[in-house]
Amino acid sequence: MRVPFIKMHGLGNDFVVLDRRKDDWPAMTAKAARALADRRTGVGCDQLILLEKSERADFRMRIFNSDGGEVEACGNAARAVALLHGDPARVETDGGIIALSPANSGASVDMGSPRFDWDEIPLGYAMDASAMPVGWSEGKDTLEAPMAVNVGNPHAVFFVDDANAVDLAAIGPMIENDPVFPERVNVNVASVAGESHLRLHVWERGAGLTRACGTGACATGVAAIRKGLVQSPVTVTLPGGDLVIKWQQGGSITMTGPAAEAFRGEFEWGDFA
Incomplete structure (x- = not known):
């Protein structure tokens, strides 16, 4: 099964973005995320970003670190996703709902309110x-x-x-x-x-x-x-x-900065699953 990806980065913090909002393919696993993130044998990235449908927001963004662990938030990835999406959006993350606004080859992101307790x-x-x-x-x-x-x-x-x-x-x-x-x-x-x-x-x-x-x-x-x-x-x-x-x-916190698309490609799911 061929799966398309978009390689993006925010200030050099790089991502492999998989857009699953329309296409249906097998669920992401920690093993697959680690394999895709590997810079020698995979596509290579700091984080793998998975976009999915959401019932709470315009869409959902899931974040996997290069060690395969799923985490709650990634500000640089949020800007990259805003650039990819192209329009303002409310995005569900495991850390809460954030708001994206593309602007000037990057984006402003409402990251929500910080917590101190x-x-x-x-x-x-x-x-x-x-x-x-x-x-x-x-x-x-x-x-x-x-x-x-x-x-x-x-x-x-x-x-x-x-x-x-x-x-x-x-x-x-x-x-x-x-x-x-x-x-x-x-x-x-x-x-x-x-x-x-x-x-x-x-x-x-x-x-x-x-x-x-x-x-x-x-x-x-x-x-x-x-x-x-x-x-x-x-x-x-x-x-x-x-x-x-x-x-x-x-x-709430507003973060503004650049993001960029590097290239696009495909991989065979079975090589990484």
Whole structure:
């Protein structure tokens, strides 16, 4: 069975998009998602995106990380899907319903309201999620007292003097898999570059280091605004480029940035199932 795909990316965070809104083919599995995401023997991507029919919204977006695990939200993928869809839409995700608006070779996405309570992140036990009383050390790096934020998926945000100086590839996996995060966590390391400017690196849960993370930019922007470190709207500079995050206390998050289609192709389902 031949299945068409669209290869897309948002600031270098790349996706294989499968549109199942009209066509019917076998259900996605963790094994198939891992195989398709493999950069040597598959199509290759950070996340596999599956579009399906929805009874609650215009359509549903499911997200599989490169390790095969299904996750709740992906901001860069939301912008890519907005570009592909071509019209404003309400989209069902496992993290809630989001609103997409294509614009200027990319999109603005209403990501919904952030959550800050320990049990909404979730954390393993009750604690102050605005400055978690925990820390981790690996090599020369020590990261302490993150703010935990849920923006459809869980994030731990650390503010440091120089985000570029932290070996996130070494310390990120340790934090992601710490038992204090029962659903694992995305690890964000940021530094303030101006009154409305942040620099950010992200270790993504189930995907590792990526060139950009939309939900990471949202979580970090919100955390910095809430701490009074920057003013909204804030430009978040990631290795792949810039995203703009707008948020006011008690409101929803708006993320704006580019997305692009790279190419289209087909694969034989039986080779990956």
